[in-house]
Amino acid sequence: MNTSTETLRLGTWLASAIGLLLSLSAAAADALSVDVELSGIRSNSGHLRASLYDQAETFRKEGRALQRLSLPAKPGSARFAFADLPPGRYAVMVYHDENDDQTLNLRFGMFPTEGYGLSNNPKVMGPPRFADSAFELKSGSDTNIAIELTY
Numbered sequence: 001m002n003t004s005t006e007t008l009r010l011g012t013w014l015a016s017a018i019g020l021l022l023s024l025s026a027a028a029a030d031a032l033s034v035d036v037e038l039s040g041i042r043s044n045s046g047h048l049r050a051s052l053y054d055q056a057e058t059f060r061k062e063g064r065a066l067q068r069l070s071l072p073a074k075p076g077s078a079r080f081a082f083a084d085l086p087p088g089r090y091a092v093m094v095y096h097d098e099n100d101d102q103t104l105n106l107r108f109g110m111f112p113t114e115g116y117g118l119s120n121n122p123k124v125m126g127p128p129r130f131a132d133s134a135f136e137l138k139s140g141s142d143t144n145i146a147i148e149l150t151y
Contacts, residue, residue, distance in 0.1 A: 030086055030139055032085045032087065032139075032143070033081050033084075033085060033143075034081065034085065034090060034137060034144075034145065035079065035081045035142060035143070035144045036050065036079065036081065036092060036094070036119075037078075037146045038050075038077060038146075038147050038149065039077045039146065039147070039148050040115065040117070040148045040150070040151075041073055041075055041078060041096060042075060042096070042151060043073065043096075044072070044073050044074050044075055045073060046073050046099060046100045047070045048072075048073050048078055048094060048095075048096055049070050049094065049096075049097050049102070049104075050068070050093070050094040051065035051067070051068050052065055052067040052082045052090055053091045053092075053093070053130065054090050054091075055130070056129070059091055059129070059133075062103075067082045069082070070097075073096055073098070087139040089134050089135070090134065090135060090137055091119050091120075091133035091134045091135070092118065093116070093117075093128070094116065095112070096115035096149055097114060098115075104116060110127070115150060116149065117150060118133040119134070119135055119145050119147060120133050120134075120135065121147060121148055
């Protein structure tokens, strides 16, 4: 091979590598987080379970959540974060799983018997809706939200 062919190949390889690095850094720049401050936790029984949703169709269906977190309960408040998120519209549901059965227990199939909370802290009559709890996660800025548990 001659030197000009090797130089051309090296230049092509370097351009590809730089392009890849730039696209990775752009994707990392849009990797955002939602930081949640949870208050009103009444006991250290069980765990706090939090779910992040990005679609109305999956909202409140914990098994279909975009991300799920769980941490031991402590009276008072707790902090947690959903990480590596693209910009978009999201909603958070949290509940205090006091009996550690990994489900939000309901009376008559509709009234929570364990503490629960939603992003935006909406007052709900009937099943909560995604639209009432949804918030925008905008490019270039993490989001902080506060949720108050209701028992």
